Amino acid sequence: MSLTLRLILLVGAGVSVSCQTPSASAPAMEVVFAVESDPGLRLSGVGVSVDGKAAGVTGSNGLVRMKVDGKPGQRFRVEHDCPAGHLAPSTPKTLRLRNFDGVGESHSGVLKITLRCQPENRLAVFIVRAKNGVDLPVLLNGENVARTNHSGVAQFSTSDRPGTDFIVELDTQSRPRLSPQRPTHLRTLPDADEIFVIKQSFELRKTPRHRGRQRTRIIKIE
Secondary structure (H helix, E strand, O other): OOEEEEEEEEOOOOOOOOOOOOOOOEEEEEEEEEEEEEOOEEOOOOEEEEOOEEEEEOOOOOEEEEEEEEOOOOEEEEEEEOOOOEEOOOOOEEEEEEEEEOOOOOOOOEEEEEEEOEEOOEEEEEEEEEEOOOOOEEEEOOEEEEEOOOOOEEEEEEEEOOOOEEEEEEOOOOOOOEEOOOOEEEEEOOOOOEEEEEEEEOEEOOOOOOOOOOOOOOOOOO
16 A cells, blocks of 8 residues: 655654655645734734745735655754744744555645744723713723713723733722722733723712701790
8 A cells, every 4th residue: 555645743742653664755745834923813024944944934914835845754843933022932843744554645735834923912902881980080000091981981901911910990089979989890811802891880879968956945844
């Protein structure tokens, strides 16, 4: 039965597979590298290399192509240069040529490999909806960043590293009749852009009525 050589992407140590013809050369395999920041979001202008040999730079579609050939069992180190504001994986990926029995005649095709450039910072968008909370300052980690409008709504955004904790506070210092006073909300930024909707309801406490000074009654005892 004939042998077909296929190129397989391995991460870390591979599983050993016996080869009946270890000295044979593998037919050239076309490999397409796709560089993404997040699934489906590709990056252009990223250089990719295989065993130190430049494969090319990703185009506007985030792809670069090259042909790889070698002997069965041969490994190829894949590296890529991520743009500013992005982090490449600490461990490079490895390509390996391997033989498999019983897969038919010679096989030709294109292997697609996805490379990741993880964003260093993520976008956090905050939408505050405060019932009965008109014209209130909004603080983010102690800093004044916005103010609720006539509908009690405020919107602002920031960016930071994944895992950052955000404390959103509604400052009611100038509105002592509102309850609760100075409510806070904690949100944690995931490893993705996120929209946080913060809902806060206030009650308006009634002003206590002050009774006028009572007149002293004089009781006549006979």
